[in-house]
Amino acid sequence: MxxxxxxxxQAIWFALFIWITMKYVWPPxxxxxxxxxxxxxxxxxxxxxxxxxxxxxxxRSAEALRxxxxxxxxxxxxxxxxxxxxxxxxxxxxxxxxxxxxxxxKAEIEQEVERAKQQLRERVAELAVAGAExxxxxxxxxxxxxxxxxALKQDL
Amino acid sequence: xSAEGGTTGYIQHHLTNLAVCADSAKVDGVCTGFWTFHFDTxxxxxxxxxxxxxxxxxxxxxxxxxxxxxxxxFVEMVVGLVDQQVRDTFHGKSALVTPLAITIFVWVFVMxxxxxxxxxxxxxxxxxVSGNEHLxxxxxxxxxxxxxxxxxxxxxxxxxxxxxxxxxxxxxLHEVFSAPFGAKLAPVNFIFRVVEDIAKPISLALRLFGxxxxxxxxxxxIALLGLYQLPLALxxxxxxxxxxxxxxxxxxxxxxxxxxxxxxxx
Numbered sequence: 001m002x003x004x005x006x007x008x009x010q011a012i013w014f015a016l017f018i019w020i021t022m023k024y025v026w027p028p029x030x031x032x033x034x035x036x037x038x039x040x041x042x043x044x045x046x047x048x049x050x051x052x053x054x055x056x057x058x059x060r061s062a063e064a065l066r067x068x069x070x071x072x073x074x075x076x077x078x079x080x081x082x083x084x085x086x087x088x089x090x091x092x093x094x095x096x097x098x099x100x101x102x103x104x105x106k107a108e109i110e111q112e113v114e115r116a117k118q119q120l121r122e123r124v125a126e127l128a129v130a131g132a133e134x135x136x137x138x139x140x141x142x143x144x145x146x147x148x149x150x151a152l153k154q155d156l
Numbered sequence: 157x158s159a160e161g162g163t164t165g166y167i168q169h170h171l172t173n174l175a176v177c178a179d180s181a182k183v184d185g186v187c188t189g190f191w192t193f194h195f196d197t198x199x200x201x202x203x204x205x206x207x208x209x210x211x212x213x214x215x216x217x218x219x220x221x222x223x224x225x226x227x228x229x230f231v232e233m234v235v236g237l238v239d240q241q242v243r244d245t246f247h248g249k250s251a252l253v254t255p256l257a258i259t260i261f262v263w264v265f266v267m268x269x270x271x272x273x274x275x276x277x278x279x280x281x282x283x284x285v286s287g288n289e290h291l292x293x294x295x296x297x298x299x300x301x302x303x304x305x306x307x308x309x310x311x312x313x314x315x316x317x318x319x320x321x322x323x324x325x326x327x328x329l330h331e332v333f334s335a336p337f338g339a340k341l342a343p344v345n346f347i348f349r350v351v352e353d354i355a356k357p358i359s360l361a362l363r364l365f366g367x368x369x370x371x372x373x374x375x376x377x378i379a380l381l382g383l384y385q386l387p388l389a390l391x392x393x394x395x396x397x398x399x400x401x402x403x404x405x406x407x408x409x410x411x412x413x414x415x416x417x418x419x420x421x422x
Contacts (some may be wrong), residue, residue, distance in 0.1 A: 002192075006192070009200065010297075010302055012306055013306075018252075018256055022251070025258065026235065026258060027216075033232060039221060083219070
């Protein structure tokens, strides 16, 4: 074991290799590793964000679906109500119309009855007159009514 | 196995560095004295470092923050492991600590991993290339204390620099003289601190050197067993995968701890 000038040579080699590592090996590697770490962290964060957004979107879509269902059921209810209303209205209108028709018919019938009655009345008078005429023609003869006629004559 | 000199010769040959020096510094044709360079250590550690850090720099320059390629992924895994240790231990802010830890872990690991190459393979290649049959070639750089001390002393100076950068010269000196027993026992504090700080690079360097040297020694001894080395070399290699990783990790971890101690005031 003899120490000699090799020591100096080895120290120079050592310094040279430290310098190479310090200048050309470590900085680019450190940068690459740090950059990669940042990229990975960013990627993970982005994935997390994406997951959150997806959850949010799912929530939103569920909400929208629920709303749409509510709205549609409301619409259906409204439509049913409206239909019922229309049916009600139609029923009412029909009834009114029917009443009107019935009333008209009744009035006409009454008129007709009245007219018939009128006609009958007229006919009754005629008949009565005719009857009376016939009766009168039959009853009137001079012998029977001679007294009455005689009295008349006297009055004159 | 070149067996001249017998078993001892073989072992010694494998534990000898390829030393080069100026002719004037040679004594009997052998390099002695301080101005000697271990050519094998410098070459193997340098080539390994250039290849592995060049590769990492290339992959890093093409790094994207998107889906990483296989190579980028592997580098990121290693670098991320080191960075995690730094984050867990070092709470200051420094652009140096993580690259330093990465350099130590990767470089020590690949140098230790040379231990897994069969003990005679590279020496024989070196002997053939050089044409010298007796050329020693110790190809595991971390079994050379020069390398481990170079690293640990560098770490020691970075530690001092970190101390002064974070606390300022005054703050650092105050800490040296007043911790742990208070200002009244300043000389004791100072001695404690010197022992503590000197022990750090020594323990760092000797731990790595000792472990790798011992491991290499066992490989050499196994290689001496002739045919019996086959059932022994494999388990030892498998076991050694654990040791080389562990030693690289320990060196890195202790460096981070020392840096964090330097960056925190007591």
